[in-house]
Amino acid sequence: MAYDRFLAICRPLTYSARMSQTVQRMLVAASWTCAFSNALTHTIAVTALNFCGPRVINHFYCDLPQLFQLSCSSTQLNQLLLFAAAAFMAVAPLVLISVSYAHVVAAVLRIRSAEGRKKAFSTCGSHLTVVGIFYGTGVFSYMRLGSVESSDKDKGVGVFMTVINPMLNPLIYSLRNTDVQGALCQVLVGKRSLT
Numbered sequence: 041m042a043y044d045r046f047l048a049i050c051r052p053l054t055y056s057a058r059m060s061q062t063v064q065r066m067l068v069a070a071s072w073t074c075a076f077s078n079a080l081t082h083t084i085a086v087t088a089l090n091f092c093g094p095r096v097i098n099h100f101y102c103d104l105p106q107l108f109q110l111s112c113s114s115t116q117l118n119q120l121l122l123f124a125a126a127a128f129m130a131v132a133p134l135v136l137i138s139v140s141y142a143h144v145v146a147a148v149l150r151i152r153s154a155e156g157r158k159k160a161f162s163t164c165g166s167h168l169t170v171v172g173i174f175y176g177t178g179v180f181s182y183m184r185l186g187s188v189e190s191s192d193k194d195k196g197v198g199v200f201m202t203v204i205n206p207m208l209n210p211l212i213y214s215l216r217n218t219d220v221q222g223a224l225c226q227v228l229v230g231k232r233s234l235t
Contacts, residue, residue, distance in 0.1 A: 130179065170213075
């Protein structure tokens with residue numbers, strides 16, 4: 041989406057040529073390939089662990105850090121692999137998003153009309169909000185290696201990551217619609233009498 045916003049705002053005349061269906065398919069294929077290879081790598085690495093203790097996970101769902109706590113063999117290599125994969129899968133897209141939005145902000149600030157700037161920033165603002173929430177919870181969950189026990193904070197972040205963040209996405213993106221904004225104001229402020 042950052043690339044899409046970059047093209048739409050910084051290169052609007054070449055948008056349809058640069059964001060063709062072929063490019064869209066290549067972006068999706070690259071995402072799927074990274075996700076599949078990441079999952080496969082971790083699955084193979086977990087099969088090398090020995091599990092001889094309790095089989096109860098103190099969490100809402102089964103994820104790698106919780107599995108590491110159940111292992112009676114050394115998980116140092118698995119944790120290093122998880123840290124490296126999380127750094128690569130988080131840092132590379134975050135750098136690309138940051139560079140893209142730096143260009144977008146520079147282009148938007150050159151727009152002369154205040155209405156044009158507001159429209160461009162509102163288009164990008166929803167995406168940046170979702171990215172911020174997603175990366176914030178992801179960094180908290182996966183980049184904290186070495187914590188031995190699962191805490192209530194981990195459970196809260198897990199719920200936020202798996203339930204609240206996906207639930208907020210449609211709301212955040214729909215807030216760009218003026219009808220939704222008006223309805224939200226009516227709900228929050230209350231109906232005003234027209235007399």
